[in-house]
Amino acid sequence: MGFVEQAVAAEMAQWAGFGQAGIDAKKIVENLSAPPKVEMGDLAFGTFRLAKELGAKPPELAAKFAATGKPGKLLSEVKAAGPYINLKLSRAEVTKLVLEEVERTSAGAQPKDWRYGASESGRGKTLVIDLSSPNIAKPLAVHHLRSTMIGYSIKKIRESQGWRVVGVNHLGDWGTGFGKLIAGLKKYFPDVEKRANAGDPRPLGDMSVQTLNETYARFNNESKGDDELVEAGKNEFALLEQYIEVLIGGTQAATGKAGEANFRIWQHARDISLSEFERMYAHLGLSFHLWPVVDLQLGRVLTSEPEAFYREHCLYIGESYYVAAEDLCRRIIADATANRVAEESEKAIVIYTHGKDRPPLMLVKNDGATSYHVRDLAAALYRHRHWQADELTYVVGGEQKWHFEQLFKALELMGHGFSKNCSHTEFGLMLFQQADGKWQKTSTRRGTAIMLEDLLDEAIKSVREIMVQKNPELANSPEGEKTAHAVGVGAVVFNDLKNGRRNNVKFDWDAVLDFEGESGPYMLYQYVRMGSVTEKFREVHGEPDFDNGDAGLLALDEEWRIVKLIAEFPEAVAKASAEFEPSIVARKLVEIASAASSWWTATKDTRIVGDNRELSLARVRLVNAIRRTLGRGLLLLGMQPVERM
RNA sequence: GUCCCGGUAGCUCAGUAGGAUAGAGCGGCGGUUUCCUAAACCGCAGGUCAGAGGUUCGAAUCCUCUCCGGGACGCCA
Numbered sequence: 091m092g093f094v095e096q097a098v099a100a101e102m103a104q105w106a107g108f109g110q111a112g113i114d115a116k117k118i119v120e121n122l123s124a125p126p127k128v129e130m131g132d133l134a135f136g137t138f139r140l141a142k143e144l145g146a147k148p149p150e151l152a153a154k155f156a157a158t159g160k161p162g163k164l165l166s167e168v169k170a171a172g173p174y175i176n177l178k179l180s181r182a183e184v185t186k187l188v189l190e191e192v193e194r195t196s197a198g199a200q201p202k203d204w205r206y207g208a209s210e211s212g213r214g215k216t217l218v219i220d221l222s223s224p225n226i227a228k229p230l231a232v233h234h235l236r237s238t239m240i241g242y243s244i245k246k247i248r249e250s251q252g253w254r255v256v257g258v259n260h261l262g263d264w265g266t267g268f269g270k271l272i273a274g275l276k277k278y279f280p281d282v283e284k285r286a287n288a289g290d291p292r293p294l295g296d297m298s299v300q301t302l303n304e305t306y307a308r309f310n311n312e313s314k315g316d317d318e319l320v321e322a323g324k325n326e327f328a329l330l331e332q333y334i335e336v337l338i339g340g341t342q343a344a345t346g347k348a349g350e351a352n353f354r355i356w357q358h359a360r361d362i363s364l365s366e367f368e369r370m371y372a373h374l375g376l377s378f379h380l381w382p383v384v385d386l387q388l389g390r391v392l393t394s395e396p397e398a399f400y401r402e403h404c405l406y407i408g409e410s411y412y413v414a415a416e417d418l419c420r421r422i423i424a425d426a427t428a429n430r431v432a433e434e435s436e437k438a439i440v441i442y443t444h445g446k447d448r449p450p451l452m453l454v455k456n457d458g459a460t461s462y463h464v465r466d467l468a469a470a471l472y473r474h475r476h477w478q479a480d481e482l483t484y485v486v487g488g489e490q491k492w493h494f495e496q497l498f499k500a501l502e503l504m505g506h507g508f509s510k511n512c513s514h515t516e517f518g519l520m521l522f523q524q525a526d527g528k529w530q531k532t533s534t535r536r537g538t539a540i541m542l543e544d545l546l547d548e549a550i551k552s553v554r555e556i557m558v559q560k561n562p563e564l565a566n567s568p569e570g571e572k573t574a575h576a577v578g579v580g581a582v583v584f585n586d587l588k589n590g591r592r593n594n595v596k597f598d599w600d601a602v603l604d605f606e607g608e609s610g611p612y613m614l615y616q617y618v619r620m621g622s623v624t625e626k627f628r629e630v631h632g633e634p635d636f637d638n639g640d641a642g643l644l645a646l647d648e649e650w651r652i653v654k655l656i657a658e659f660p661e662a663v664a665k666a667s668a669e670f671e672p673s674i675v676a677r678k679l680v681e682i683a684s685a686a687s688s689w690w691t692a693t694k695d696t697r698i699v700g701d702n703r704e705l706s707l708a709r710v711r712l713v714n715a716i717r718r719t720l721g722r723g724l725l726l727l728g729m730q731p732v733e734r735m
Numbered sequence: 736g737u738c739c740c741g742g743u744a745g746c747u748c749a750g751u752a753g754g755a756u757a758g759a760g761c762g763g764c765g766g767u768u769u770c771c772u773a774a775a776c777c778g779c780a781g782g783u784c785a786g787a788g789g790u791u792c793g794a795a796u797c798c799u800c801u802c803c804g805g806g807a808c809g810c811c812a
Contacts, residue, residue, distance in 0.1 A: 126755055138754065138793090148754095148792090174755070225812065262812055270811095310811095409812085438810060448738080448808085455810040462812045489806050491739060518740080519806070531806080556774065577774090588760095589748055592740070594805065601747070605774050607760040608748090615774050626771040677749065680759080691767085691776040699771055735774080 093191060094184055094657045095122050098133060098164050098177070107158035111144065128647075131167070131176035132184075132654065138173060148173030185641035185653045185712075192656065192715040193636060201721035201731050205250070207663040212253030218473040219245055219255060219515075220484040221404065222371075225262030226363035227271055227302040230370050231539035232597060233487075233520040233531075239583050240517055240591050241485035242376055242404075242728045243672035249401060250726060251667045256477050257404030259378055260469060263360050264409040266459055269327025271302065271359065272352050273319070274309030276326075286351035293351075294358045299366045302359055324457050326352055331459055334414045364406065373546055373579060375730055381407040407472075409465040418468035419460050422504075423453050431503045443499040451496040466497050467504075474508050481511045483670060488516035488592065489531075515670040518594035529596050540597065550578030552603050553611070557735065564734050576730040577611050584610030587727050588676040608680050611735070613724060616683035618735050619690060620717035626699045627710045639711030643704060648689035649712060655682045656719050663726065672727055679723040686716050 099118040102108060108118065118135065125134040137155070141148040149172050156170035164187075167178035196204035221241025224234050245255045275294070276283045286293035294302075313319035333349030364380070371378055383392050383405070392399050412418045423439060426432035432441045432453055440450035453464040473479050484494060494514035501509035521529035522540075554574040557565040564570050585602050586595070605611040627634050644650070655678070662678035665671070690698070698713060699706045721731045 123754085126757090130755080134755085136754065172755075223812095265812055267811060436809075440809070450809065452809055457810075459810085461810070465812095487806090488740060490812090492807055493812090495739090516740085521805080529805080553774095560774065561772070593748075594741080596747085598747090601761085604761075607774095609760085609774080611774055612760095615772080619772065619775090623771045630771090673749090677759090680749095684759085687775060688777085690771085691773095694768090694770085694776090697771060735772085 092657050092661045094164075094179075094187060094654075095119050095133065097187060098122070098179065101162045101164055102135070102159070104162070105155065105158045105160070107155040111140075111155075113140070125174070125176055128651075130171065131169070132179040133177040134171075135175040135177065136173065137175070141173070181644070181650050181653075182642035184657075185644055185650070188653050188657045189636075189639070189641060189711055189715050192718055196718040196722065201718075201725050204718045204722045204725075206719055206722050207660040207726075208250050208252075209660070209664060210252040211664070212248060212251045212667075215252075215480040216254045216256065216477050217248050217481045217483065218477055218479040219248075219257050220260050220469075220482075220486065221245070221257055223260040223262065223486070224363075224367065225267075226360050226408075227268070227299065227306060228363075229299045229303060230367060230542040232542050232545050233539065235542055235545075235582065235586055236517050236520060236591075236595070237485045237487070238371075238374065238376070239586050239728055240515070240672060242374075243587055243675075243726060244483075244485065244515065244667075244670050245404075246726045246728060247663060247667045247672060247675065250663055253667075254397060254400060256400050256473075256479070258381075258469075258473065259404055259406045261360075261406055261408035261410075262462075263356075263363075264413055264460075264465060265462060266324060266327045266455075266457075267306065268330065268356055268359075269325065270309050270313065270323035271306045272326040272330070272355050273323045274305040275302075275355060277309065278305060282355060283351070286354045287347060289354075291354060292358055293355050294362060297362060299363050302362065324459075327459060328457065330356055331413065337414050360408070360410075370542055370546075373543075373575075374583070375579075375728060377403045378406050379403050381405045381411065407469070409462065409469070412465050412468035412472065413460060416468070416472065418472060419464050422464055422467050422471070423460075426453060426504060429504070431500075441496075441500050441503065443496045443503065451500050463493070463497065463500075466493075467500060470497070470501060470512065471506065474506070479508075479511075481513070482508070483513045483515045485515045485517065485670075487519055489519060490514070491516055513670070515591070517591040520595045520597055522597050529594075545582060545602065546579055548599075549582050549603060550574050553578040553581065553605070556605065561735065569734070573732050573735055576732045577614055577735055580614055580724075580729040581605060581610035583727065583729055584613060584676065587672045588680070590673050591671060610729065613679055613683050613720065614729075614732055614735060616686050617717060617720045617724065617731050618733065620686065620713045620720065621733050623698050623713055624710055624717070627706060630699055631703045631706060634707055634710050634714070636707075636711045636714060639708045640704060641708065641711075643708040644712060646689070646692065648685065648692045649709075652682065652685045652689060652712065652716060655685055656715055659719050659723065663723075666726075675723055675726050679720060679727075682716065682719060682723075686720075 096119055099115040099122065102118050103115040121136050121139060122133050123136060125131050137148040137151040141151050144151065152170045152173055152175050156168055156175045159168035161167060164180055164183050165177055166180040169176045192206050195206045195208060198204065219241055222234065222238040224230055241257065245257050248255045282293050313323060329349040330352040333353050426441060427439065432439050435450065437456035438452055439454040440452050442450045451463045452461040455461050470482060473482055491514060498509045498512050519531045521531060524530055554565065557570065557574055564573060582602060588608060659678055662674050666674040698709045724731050
């Protein structure tokens with residue numbers, strides 16, 4: 091419960107009825123809720139649970155307690171209503187309490203300085219969050235937005251609760267697929283092999299990610315039913331994986347130059363992919379660094395302020411890291427086999443996590459290559475050890491739920507108790523309408539996906555068109571392009587985060603580009619309005635001195651509604667943090683923005699800023715709290731507030 | 736076939752540690768702008784909370800079954 095409820099409960103704990111029954115403030119808070127209709131009151135105390143404990147009838151209990159209740163500083167009216175005690179609050183006192191709380195936590199002029207809704211509940215604890223995790227050699231498509239933004243928002247939200255959060259981009263940069271890619275490159279682009287053999291560190295030249303993806307797709311298609319090509323792909327990956335033995339301290343294996351050449355091709359494909367990913371992440375306002383973080387001039391970048399570093403940046407740790415730079419995979423396979431957790435089956439090494447009648451988790455495939463399961467196990471151990479992670483979560487689509495159940499079970503079987511602190515933050519699929527009208531998931535490899543960059547470009551373009559109409563001055567100013575970018579990207583991000591993450595998303599251009607109602611632009615618009623009306627106050631009455639703003643002058647129902655919603659914000663953030671659910675924050679912001687917008691219209695006659703300085707000051711003080719709450723919330727969702735639009 | 740996730744207004748969704756008369760946005764209809772941004776606001780219409788049982792003083796919320804949609808089911812990750 092929020093700070094207002096706690097203050098009210100402390101007052102109620104003084105009632106004789108509660109004192110006699112031994113009911114303290116904590117217990118009172120647990121039974122407070124909002125009545126269904128505002129006319130009934132601001133809070134309701136339900137007696138159902140207490141009645142059961144005390145063996146009394148709820149209405150009688152409510153009447154008994156209410157009889158000893160009396161108005162106090164925060165409570166203005168107490169009334170028994172059946173099994174409930176309906177409570178009305180002193181608007182002036184509670185408004186003052188809420189405004190002071192926002193002001194206390196949100197000093198400073200910039201949204202990044204605002205901390206309203208923060209808590210220390212996670213102090214000293216570390217969460218490692220697996221987010222985004224695209225595959226290299228494939229462009230980022232719209233469905234990658236989900237893991238990226240849900241994950242990033244969760245990171246921000248957890249940090250607001252005092253957690254140290256390490257964001258890890260678990261790049262899909264290893265696996266038999268890359269054998270196919272290399273085989274395809276060698277087959278269709280003979281120069282690539284030549285350059286790689288000659289030791290050129292950029293054997294792919296200026297090849298784009300799109301070309302890499304097409305090459306893979308072409309080879310994959312052609313190899314269907316062609317055993318020779320399938321074998322070629324497997325061989326190329328085997329050479330790559332064997333070459334790794336050299337890197338982690340073994341001797342030059344039989345792979346010779348071919349392994350080294352494959353490694354070069356792979357590494358260049360990875361570099362090409364990362365630079366494209368970087369461009370997209372920059373659009374979204376995220377920053378990633380390759381792990382381990384090394385700066386050629388300064389040595390390790392992380393040296394002085396690792397905490398600040400983890401707050402500002404996320405890390406790329408590709409799957410290859412656990413194969414090529416650490417020998418965790420090898421050790422896991424050896425340990426699991428030695429401890430008889432793993433066994434051989436159909437020439438593969440597997441763990442039967444859920445009994446023999448369910449598919450096992452696979453460590454090594456029948457061709458001797460590691461599977462992604464073993465790399466995920468290695469990653470989990472690494473994260474737990476390296477960052478002393480208290481919790482570990484994977485922001486990955488719900489279709490992989492079974493994989494994570496197996497993964498966590500395997501960790502448990504291998505004796506790693508922290509498996510109980512691992513979770514799968516699953517989210518719904520992005521579905522696309524097919525020619526036959528059915529909604530289905532898409533595949534980058536089939537080339538049916540919509541590119542993330544195209545979506546962002548389209549959104550920015552639409553914003554620009556609207557801005558030319560609504561605010562031509564801004565549209566033509568240097569700030570215009572930056573604003574269009576922030577609003578366009580914000581529209582896409584908010585659209586993705588506003589609903590519960592488990593819902594499937596039916597991708598619909600019209601819906602994403604609809605900037606009215608519960609949309610990103612709407613949220614930003616209300617934020618902008620709060621800024622411009624504050625500016626108006628400065629023009630008319632000078633710099634606002636909020637300390638002198640009299641909360642008692644805020645007599646409108648709309649104002650009271652806003653105050654109550656703002657008071658609920660910290661709880662919403664705490665709940666979003668506990669449930670890994672950014673939409674809880676998004677929903678609360680919608681309510682606040684919408685209430686603020688109604689208020690804006692309701693004050694059309696008197697104006698928020700009018701001739702009466704006293705009233706204007708009180709209102710602008712509320713405006714300030716709205717603006718800080720909205721700004722803070724948008725930042726938690728990974729959006730960038732703008733000052734004009 | 737087995738196992739997951741979901742089904743709430745025409746559409747997209749909130750609401751689930753059980754609690755008072757189930758709420759938004761979009762779409763539809765009707766209104767609001769000499770004044771702080773109308774990307775806005777106000778009003779009206781629209782519901783067997785998929786269906787059937789059960790638990791309970793009380794169920795959209797918990798349990799069972801059925802139906803519908805999506806997903807996963809050893810060598811892609």
